[in-house]
Amino acid sequence: MCAQMLWPYREARRIISQLRGRKDAILETGFGPSGPPHIGTYGEIIRTNFVALALKDLGYRPRIISFLDDLDGLRKVPEGFPTWLSDYLGRPVCEIPDPFECCESFSKHMHKLLVKMVDDAGARCEYRFSSEEYASGTFNDAIEAVMHNVELLKRLVVPMLSPEVGARWFPFFAKCENCGKLYTTRVTSVDIDSETVDYVCDGEFGAVRGCGHHGTTSYLNGAGKLPWRVDWPARWFALHVDYEIHGKDLIESASLGKRIVSSVFMRPPILTMTYELFLDADGRKISKSKGFAIDPTLWLKYGTRDSLHLMLYKKPKQAKRLDISRMPSYVNEAFGVAADYYRRRDEFGQPGKRHPYEILTLLAPPDSDPGRMDFATLCNLVAALGERNPDVIKRYALKLAEQVNSDDSGYDVRSADSGLVDELVRKAIMFADDIIATRSAEVELSDNELEAVRSFVSYLRSGEFTGEEIQTRVFTLAREFSISQPRMFQILYALILNQRQGPRLGYFIPILGQNKTADRIEASLAKFGLRD
Incomplete structure (x- = not known):
């Protein structure tokens, strides 16, 4: 199994072909901190780390930028959050108080959650904030180019919008100096010489209404922001991005963004990779605001990090239904991938020749095989036993290992270190109580x-x-x-x-x-x- 067969290495070679001799590459991911990071957010960063590690393995110097759009206006109160947040609808999330009172703002709290997820995984990225980058002038050149190409941008963007939205669309939102909202303002005129716009705050943003204020403000240095479809390619231009992974739902926006980069910012379009969406157990797209987004910490409560990374690594262009009840099968499969690696490790471990398990562990597999277990059966065993004493369950786990080894299936808890056995027993007990016990399979028998x-x-x-x-x-x-x-x-x-x-x-x-x-x-x- 050679590196070229692993998709992160295929992506790395695509990037290398576009670097034109450069050794440095910038990879971007995005996060809208209007709610807690979910498995889609985590997945983008981990998958981008897979690609970055492949680049590094091949002798290049990748950087990953996680861009937090904290100027985004809060559209609705996320499920389970305090209702007083409705007073801040339409305001940039960087200006909304932290409802948990531990960070300086709503967006900083969401950033804190993301950092913990990423750090716990051993992944790497640097964080940039929309509010800071706009205020510092990072986007000024992009905004200047936008203001000189308003009509071109309208021709590119308006056909993708509804007639009502398209009629008032302009490639810049001024921040209202009266109410502080962004998405309720409408630019009425531009003065290129003075680098200002006139605006009126008379729009609607979900349930939010503009305050009616008329004003004039600079369009530079954070006095406003570009709308999403223009802001995204502006990031690529301003941050010199080479590559980004994005979801299938953004294919049209990414295609538009590449056209904007070429025709407005006069730069070659970046490379992108599209992944299929994560769906919840009912087939719905995961959503922070609607309350059906799976937090990676929930997966890790019951499963292993290797199993989570395997789920992200396998067939990224195939939609995945994130039914937590299927998690034990991923744990078993990850153990199988690890077993294959440790049996054949002498064949791998070199740049350009990596095993999938090395990718799952971010090129840092344990020095020795920690062992494995038939976790799915252990969870069922705990549920059927009705026993919750970990020492008793552990004896059954050893009995399970003996039975499985007699079937020559490759699992061997006896070779596992005690810490792994204890961890899996503890997680199996929680899974049996929280997940299996809630199932209902009532039968009617003749x-x-x-x-x-x-x-x-x-x-x-x-x-x-x-x-x-x-x-x-x-x-x-x-x-x-x-x-x-x-x-x-x-x-x-x-x-x-x-x-x-x-x-x-x-x-x-x-x-x-x-x-x-x-x-x-x-x-x-x-x-x-x-x-x-």
């Missing part, structure tokens, strides 16, 4: 199906059987009672695990114990009112 289940319970109590014998018995019962095999397994998973699918029963039941399994089935039958 008389025939109920009789098959009772026969299985009697079988489990009749002697000691191997996993293979138990698995075969399920197939036999399905045939004897004329029940389809998928239906038979679905019934047993519902009664044992309160879910419609699960681990191989011939593998799982010997670990849980035949009598405990029988007890579990009988308790479920009683709960569903199906017991004699």
Whole structure:
């Protein structure tokens, strides 16, 4: 497996082809601090780190800029935040008090959350703030170019807008000197010689209305800002950006931005990579303001960082449904990737020849194999046991390792350090309590199906059987009672695990114990009112 086969290296080589002999490269990511950073924000930074590390590995000097648009106006009060924030709707988030009273502003609090996420991952980036960059003059040259090309920009941008918005669109928002809002102002005239604009604050911004103030202000040094579709390419120009990763929902804006860079700022367009969107469990795009955005800390409460990075690394151009209930399978898969690396590590570890596990660990894999476990089965085991004593669970985990190794599946908790075992046991307990316990898989059984289940319970109590014998018995019962095999397994998973699918029963039941399994089935039958 060579580096060229790994997508971060393919992206790195694309960038190198555009550097024209330069060794320095600037990669950008963006964050709108109008709400807490979610997994999409984290994902952009981590994926950009993947590419930056590939560049560094190939002998280049990448820098990552995370640009926080803290001049963005607050459009709505985020779900779960105090209602008094409604008094600040339309104001730049850098001027809104921190509702948690630990930082100097709303946006600085969101920045603090982002920094912790990034630092905990061992990732690297430098932070720039829209308010500071505009005020310091970083965007002045871009704004001057905009003011000299207003009509060209209107021809490029207005066709993408609704007729109502397009009729009043102008490529600059003055900050109202009376109410402090940005997006409610409308430029009425420009004076290039004095570098000023006349404006009126008579617009609407969501539920926010302008105050009606008329004024004149400079268009430089932070007295206003460019609208999003112009601000983004202006960043590329002002910060000398070479590359940015963005979501599929911004394809049109990125294409427009490249045209603006070429025709207004007179620079070659940057390179971009598009990733598919993250969706929540119901298929909705994750959203900070609507309250259905998954925080990476939630993933890490139950899973491992390697599993989170694997989810970000795998097929970035394929949409991913972030159902936290699927997280244990990512943990198992990440363990598998690690196992492959440690078996073959002598083949890798050199510039230009990297293993995917090295990418997941940001080119800093542990010196020795920390070991691994069948985490998905451990979570199901904890749920079925009803036991929460970590020492007891740990004994079952070792029993699980023995069973799994007998199947030669590659997992071996016995080779793991004690810290990893303790961590996985603790996380499995939390996952069983918080996630599995909330599932509902109530089943309705026909008389025939109920009789098959009772026969299985009697079988489990009749002697000691191997996993293979138990698995075969399920197939036999399905045939004897004329029940389809998928239906038979679905019934047993519902009664044992309160879910419609699960681990191989011939593998799982010997670990849980035949009598405990029988007890579990009988308790479920009683709960569903199906017991004699």
